[in-house]
Amino acid sequence: MDYTNSEIRKSIANSLKELRELYDLKQKNVSEILGVDPASYRNWENERSTPSISMLYEIAKIYKVSINRICGLEEKNTVMKVESPNEYNKSFYGESKITDLDNYEKQLVMQIRRLTNEDKRKVGKCITDLLKEREQG
Helix, strand or coil: CCCCCCHHHHHHHHHHHHHHHCCCCCCHHHHHHHHHHHHHHHHHHCCCCCHHHHHHHHHHHHCCCCHHHHHCCCCHCCCCCCCCCCCCHHHHCCCHHHHCCCHHHHHHHHHHHHHHHHHHHHHHHHHHHHHHHHHHH
């Protein structure tokens, strides 16, 4: 199937808005997570421009979807809203879904998704160390 530039631009805009709203984020939150000017992000959602391929890759990473999904070339049912892995987490942390997090916590999660696995381990170690310090002192 052939797609025109305007069809792909519209699909990208719709997907960006849909995914952002699914995670209950504001355009400003997503632009901060991605490190882009809020006006640029707004233009993507308003079909005035489109993100670069590298930015589409970053967006796909934070929402855990494919670039094809964002471009409208894949079924929408591929969106997976991140949930805690089991009931233990719900009882331990008192949260069952990422949507239970406040906006700052959601931004942290989205930023962590952009890191390499090695950097994620470093962040995890820092958090563990901070929690240990807090418990001890």
